[in-house]
Amino acid sequence: MKAVLAPVEGAAVGLAAVPDPVFSAGMVGPGAAIDPLRGPGKAVAPIAGKIMKLHPHAYVIVGDDGKGVLVHLGIDTVQLKGEGFQLLAAEGDRVSAGQPVVAWDPSEIEAGGRSPVCPVIALDATAASVRDVVAGRVRAGDELFRWI
Amino acid sequence: MPERRVTVVAEVGLHxxxxxxFVRAATKAPMDISVARASGDGAPINGKSILQILALDVKQDETIVITAEGEGADAVLDELAGIAGSP
Structure with a gap:
């Protein structure tokens, strides 16, 4: 079992609330989503491990147990080609859970006509292995769900 | 071993x-599916793992080789190549 932390502050909502069927239908994997607090903020690592992939708009952290968690900062944000995101770590870095990875401002994403909602996905997990998904207000670093 | 070479044309790459x-279709297949860069860069990965597909980080215009063996492999590979090569 591992605790997966909220990468950003905001309102924890179900994946079904994500305005992108790839995530809302669970195609990428099970997990949760956060409607982030608007304003400048830092997205943190949801688990301890290695930054296996770091894009400005999304990152994957893999723990020593081989389990990987994807954090996607907003929807269709790949189209921004990094604009509005500042990397605070590098691909291959080892990070602790809760360590800042990317600085961004969800209000800028929203102003650009995109949803700033952040899916947090347990990769290669079965739906049944994601438990105790939190709903409502969370701060970055609070527990978001458990992966058994 | 049956394989398909396909160039990823989607702007976002294989993401x-x-x-x-791709992974959803690969997972349904009864046999192992492997994916590698046609350039030979990096080791082949398990095509049923979204984690490994994201790690492979295939970009637009890169060519991959998808491999499968066993009964029905050609149909599986045709489907996977269609997905990977779709815009």
Missing amino acids: ARPAAT
Whole structure:
């Protein structure tokens, strides 16, 4: 079992609330989503491990147990080609859970006509292995769900 | 071993929707599916793992080789090549 932390502050909502069927239908994997607090903020690592992939708009952290968690900062944000995101770590870095990875401002994403909602996905997990998904207000670093 | 070489044309590469669709189809196949860069860069990965597909990080215009063996492999490979090569 591992605790997966909220990468950003905001309102924890179900994946079904994500305005992108790839995530809302669970195609990428099970997990949760956060409607982030608007304003400048830092997205943190949801688990301890290695930054296996770091894009400005999304990152994957893999723990020593081989389990990987994807954090996607907003929807269709790949189209921004990094604009509005500042990397605070590098691909291959080892990070602790809760360590800042990317600085961004969800209000800028929203102003650009995109949803700033952040899916947090347990990769290669079965739906049944994601438990105790939190709903409502969370701060970055609070527990978001458990992966058994 | 049956294989398909396919160039990824989607602007986002083999990420997001194409990656999820690919893995969903690969997972349904009864045999192992491996994916590698045609350039030989990096080791082949398990095509049923979204984690490994995201790690492979295939970009637009890169060519991959998808491999499968066993009964029905050609049909599986045709489907996977169609997904990976779709815009």
